[in-house]
Ligand code: IDP
């Protein structure tokens with residue numbers, strides 16, 4: 001809670017979660033969304049989207065020197081992705097746990113990648129790695145007006 005002199009803004013943490021083109025093609029959209037819903041996070045933004053090359057490059061700019069970067073950009077732009085903004089206390093770290101290790105062969109059973117994928121280059125889902133990157137990525141992938149401000153009726157049953 002940020003307390004100003006006149007206003008009190010409650011800024012809840014948000015994570016940018018994206019189902020990659022393999023997750024869409026393999027019919028895993030419902031399954032993956034369901035895991036975040038059931039955990040108790042709140043969906044604030046959702047769209048199916050064909051990612052242009054420049055946006056993929058900007059999103060993954062920290063990896064641009066990696067040898068796999070061109071293939072990563074081809075992969076992310078190879079078909080529609082599902083862009084999501086999920087909100088809740090600790091959502092960034094918790095979503096990374098739900099998603100599992102980058103290499104699905106090392107991801108624990110019970111995680112999305114551990115249950116549903118076999119290769120790093122086809123690991124079905126993205127999740128922000130810090131609250132600051134959560135903000136940055138949501139601003140990058142969503143336009144003004146695409147996020148909904150709403151309160152879930154479940155919140156009092158999830159948070160005491
Ligand atoms: P993360 O998605 O678990 O945060 P990062 O290291 O940030 O993992 O890498 C971003 C994405 O780049 C990975 O999810 C994966 O799609 C791809 N990637 C990372 N390392 C490799 C690799 O060695 N080969 C192919 N693709 C990779």
Ligand code: MG
Nearest residue numbers: 126127128129
């Ligand atoms: Mg990452």
